[in-house]
Amino acid sequence: TQLLEQSPQFLSIQEGENLTVYCNSSSVFSSLQWYRQEPGEGPVLLVTVVTGGEVKKLKRLTFQFGDARKDSSLHITAAQPGDTGLYLCAGARWTNAGKSTFGDGTTLTVKP
């Protein structure tokens, strides 16, 4: 059973465009993390959100945690080719602290 659904699965856009990717679940998470993974490498942590409704910004990236802590979104403004990669969300729960459940990711391609 996939607890975290990410959409879209694939996204191809032109440099300068904006985009949003989503991470949805029917389960409540105590924290949710977003990672970026490049081919042949491990995921690199971008952000951790822990409070319902929380919004965090990292340069051109904006992350939001849903009020009910079941979903999250990642918005990228003015995408650049360097943003290309696999974006993964991962949730952890109090009853299973530290053992993250990952979605299958969104593969983003930004064309120059």
Add this chain to the structure above:
Amino acid sequence: ETGVTQSPTHLIKTRGQQVTLRCSSQSGHNTVSWYQQALGQGPQFIFQYYREEENGRGNFPPRFSGLQFPNYSSELNVNALELDDSALYLCASSSDPSSYNEQFFGPGTRLTVL
């Protein structure tokens, strides 16, 4: 500060063989988690070790086993390899097993089972 390292980088085995993968955690980290990432999928949690004890396990059969050493490095052992075990195996270390603590991933070991 040394990051998470894994060895070997790539490995080819045949069905039925056994394999051992190694992970050195980031300096100061006492918790190591192992994940399996099949092609086109997100990482799947295998198990976690905290201070040399298993601290949680995902839906993987007993032929997946592990160890953590006093220096907090870790091994993942897989017996009786199957074709479906072909994947990228990732380890991640953190300073504490709680859900708030950030995990830092190694580059992974690419295992191919023929």
